[in-house]
Amino acid sequence: MSEKLVKIDRIDRRILECLQKDGGLSNQELAEKVGLSPSPCLRRVKALEEAGIILKRVTLLERKKLGLALTVVLLIGMDRHTPERFEEFERRVGELSEVQECYLITGQDADYMLKVAIPDMDAYHVFLLNKITRIPGVSGVHSSFVLRRVIDSTELPLEYC
Incomplete structure (x- = not known):
């Protein structure tokens, strides 16, 4: 579409x-x-x-000053590729305040990619075990930890418009 x-x-x-x-x-x-x-x-x-070009206006916050020093990128595999499984997963991650972005992806050994903001490794451990792995259908999780933000922008390239 x-x-x-x-x-x-x-x-x-x-x-x-x-x-x-x-x-x-x-x-x-x-x-x-x-x-x-x-x-x-x-x-x-x-x-x-x-026209739906401007969706909303937001205020960007400094994550470290709010105690959210750790950013994690998760690649998540699902056990079955059914609409019901994907709908349930998307509904459940949509309820998690830690999840900033969620993409259904291809080209990886994963079905979803999430970006998560969290205070530290201890909080991530709890988040992973008590929230992500409790979602029905999650069959695998690969975590990558952001060491440094090289580019962190919300601006879209308008030269193509």
């Missing part, structure tokens, strides 16, 4: 670039940065929201 592409112009692209860098900009600040008056700028932002 393919999403219908929405055409955006140079000004829309500039609005998106600015909002990706700082979603907390006021409409006045954003309008100044993109060279519009506030009313047309607000109309464009609303149109981008209605």
Whole structure:
């Protein structure tokens, strides 16, 4: 299933670039940065929201200052490849606050890849044994621990739009 592409112009692209860098900009600040008056700028932002391009605005937090120093990438194998098994797994991991990202993948000896934020190895051990391995169908888990974030961005490349 393919999403219908929405055409955006140079000004829309500039609005998106600015909002990706700082979603907390006021409409006045954003309008100044993109060279519009506030009313047309607000109309464009609303149109981008209605088109489903702007999904939501969030605040990014510094994980280490909140005691979440360990990031783990998990590759998870499932015992059966049935829609019911996958739906149950996805529902259960969706309930885990530690899971930041979950992807159904191919090209690995795994079915899912998760990115998890957690305080330390002890907390990860509890998370793995009491949460992940308790999900029906999980047949294998491979854990990799992030040593350093080389690139950690939420910004999408807009030069392709």
